[in-house]
Amino acid sequence: EPAFEAARAADYETCRTQLDEYLTRYPLKPGARAVQLRDGLIAKAEQLVTRAQANNDPKLLDEAAKIWPRLPDLDGMRRQLQNDYPVLHCGYATLPQNFSPLSIQSLPDRHAVSLMFESLVQWVEDERLGPHYSSQLAAARPGPTARGRHFQLPRCVWSDSDRQTRLCTAEDVQATIDLIKRLRPPGYPPAWENLFEELRYDDPFKFSLQLQRDYWQPLSLMDFRILPAHRFPADQRARDVRSLVEAFQQDPVGTGPYRRAADDGESGGTQIRFVANPHYRRPDLPNIREIVFHQLEPVEAVRQLQNRQLHMIFDLSREHLAQLRLQDERIISLRGRSVHFLAPNYRHSPWLQNEAFRRALAHAIDRETILNSVFRPQGAVADHATLTGPYPKYNADGQTCWAYNPAAPAFEPNQAVGHLAQARQQLSGDPPPLRLAFPARHQQSEVACQAIVDQLKAIGITVNPTPIEPHQFHHVVTESHAYDLVYWRHDFEDATYTLWPLFDPSDAESGGGNFMGFVPDEHLRSLFDELRIHKEFREIQATTHEIHDFVNRSAIVIPLWQVDTYVAVRKTVRDTHFDPLDLFQNVETWSVEAD
Structure with missing residues (x-):
């Protein structure tokens, strides 16, 4: 009855x-009155849509949306009836190929997923409050429990x-947790396997996530x-989860x-x-x-941005960056939790299994020269950073990252010949x-890899x-x-900088996190074991610095650089907040003004 009263009061x-x-509580037998109310709202909204199309009146569409916003393609009809329908046009060199959180493989994939899906909480780089976790899908800040957190969901x-x-x-x-534990997909917290215990709930909108033991974050x-x-029924998950994922x-x-x-x-x-939505x-x-994501050279x-056909371009080269800055376009520089390194394949080559040879590779590369010639705009000495280990050097605010060990020795090209001998x-x-694999259709990656090839050739190492x-x-x-070897961008999902999945020998099969096939020795294993039991930040940082130093001296991966990403954004795009990985942060509150 309250629903009918609300309808009568508009x-x-x-x-x-x-x-x-009510319909969720009684999905199988909702009752005639509930069905009558729902169908009546839909019919009333559809009548307004018919009148809007007949009279070319977008205001009637707005009235229909107030009654039943779930009518199919309301926005498509708005686009036809009015010229001020706000659209954001974004330029990409390559389009996303994957649209599920279970299948993310690239940054464009992440951007697409961030528009459609939500997390309970999200990491926010806030200039005023500092970096922190804030609620996204959760209705309020989660409350602490013994070894866990209590959440409340909104009615969505x-x-x-x-x-x-x-x-x-x-x-x-619960279904999401089951899928994560079964599939261990990219883009989900990698420490779940050993830390997550269970989800507890009595109310469908209130639940607790419990951990097996305390965790520092x-x-x-x-x-x-x-x-x-409902898209992953439990019986089918057990039989053929891969078909459901596809x-x-x-x-x-999403929500x-x-x-x-x-x-x-x-x-085309x-x-x-x-x-x-x-x-x-x-x-x-x-x-x-x-x-709209547009795939463009x-x-x-750049031409379309200048002609006001685009609002944004993701991942500008330094040449186009300089060109747009001269024309007073707005440029955003994103420094994220990503690092680039050369990852060896440990499965076959005795040379790549040899530490002295890997150290020759690491020391032969003049990182600063490549950053200056390929990535940095002229005079922008603060942009990008060379690395001595597997962690990023700087946070988004320019401060030194807590995980980075500044005491790790730098790589010296004059030592490369001795290691090779x-x-x-x-x-x-x-x-x-x-064979050095790298992603095609990305000019800076191609030029950087060619520079690496030339530097290695100078000491007698041939790389194709x-x-x-x-x-x-x-x-x-x-x-x-x-x-x-592969030129690899490694994305850390959050500021805990969890690295073990990259080295975990139990996850070295096809599709696993340890794609290198690396087998850590007892000392490196013991360092990661220490990380799992520490709760004090000082101890965690000290152990993480030891891991950094170990990777540096053993050249398990060949650290290269932390590269900033440049995004051109027209000044007509307002109220923007950018995430270095997901890009579209709080995108629902963005706006775009007409030219």
């Missing part, structure tokens, strides 16, 4: 909330609730994107402010559209009703040519640069392991 938001709760529905209301509940969180384990349980990848469903639009076939595969829990948002992207003596010969198409790169490296 309080449609309250009416829908109460109706959703999944983006496929056009005809059947599907609320996001603790059951969805428990919220870092709870920053994961929630998936809909189907979900083609038709993603975020956007959902993927159907391909209209007109772009050079565009991907995301439209406002009509079921988003904040009905007045997002402000921007559509976001860098020169064309030692390797030749130990292996009784000359090194064979090596091999570009791999972006959509094949992840498969070649992490599944088929068809490389000798």
Whole structure:
């Protein structure tokens, strides 16, 4: 009865909330009155849509949206009826290929996923308050429990609730946890396997996440994107989870402010559209009703930005950066939790298994010269950083990262020849040519890898640069392991800088986190074991610095650099907040003004 009263008072938001709760509580036998109310709201909204199209009146569409915002393609009709429909156009060198949190392989993939899916909490680089975890999908700040946190969910529905209301509940969180533990996908907290215990709930909107033991940053384990349980039924999860994952990848469903639009076939595969989610829990948002990713060559992207056809360009080269700065365009520099290194394949080559040879590789590369000639704009000496270990040198605010060990020795090119001579003596010969895989269609990566090849050639090491198409790169490296060395960008999911999955010998199979096939010795294992039991930050930092130093001296990976990412943003795009990895932070509150 309260829902009917709200409808009679034209309080449609309250009416829908109460109706959703009732239909969720009684999904099999909702009752004639509830069905009558729901169908009546839909019919009333559809009548307004028909009148809007007949009279070319977008205000009637707004009225329809207030009554039942879940009507299919309301935004598409708005686009046809009005010129001020706000659209954000973004330029990319390559488009995302994966649209599920279970399948992320590239930064464009992450950007797409961040528009459609939400985590309970998210890491925020806040200039005023400092970096911290804040609530995203969670209705309020999580409360502490013994070895865990207590969460409350808002009353929100999944983006496929056009005809059947599907609320996001603790059951969805439980299904997500089951999928993570089964699949161990990229982009999810890697420490779950040994730390997570269980989810406890009596109320579908209130639950506790419990850990097996105390952890120094428990919220870092709870920053994961929630998936809909109804798309991964428990019986099918047990039988054929891979088929479910593939189907979900083609038709993603989230609680975020956007959902993927159907391909209209007109772009020839050079565009991907995301439209406002009509079921988003904040009905007045997002402000921007559509976001379009355009695949463009860098020169064309710059031209379109200058001609006001684009609003943003992701990952500018230093040449185009200088060009746009001269024209007073707004440039954002993002310094994230990512590092670049050369990763050896330890499975086959005795040379790459040899520490002296790896140290020759590490010392032969003049990192500063390559940064200056390939990545840094002229005079921008503070941009980017050379690395001596596997952790980033700087935080987003420019302060030294706590995990980075400044005492680790620098790599000296004049020592490379001596290490190579030692390797030749130990292996009784000359090194064979090596295959260096790197992502194609990224000019700076190609030029940087060629510079590395030239520097290694100068001391007698032959390396053949091999570009791999972006959509094949992840498969070649992490599944088929068809490389000798790979130019790799390693993304740390949060500021705990968990590194063990990269070295875990139990996860070295196809698709595993240890794609190098590296087997750590007892000393390195003991350092990671210490990290698991420490709770005091001082002890954690000291042990992390030891790991940094060990990786440096053993050249387990060949550390290269921490590269800043440049994003061009037109000044008509307002209220923006950028995340170095996900890019679109709090995107629902962004706005774009007409030129």
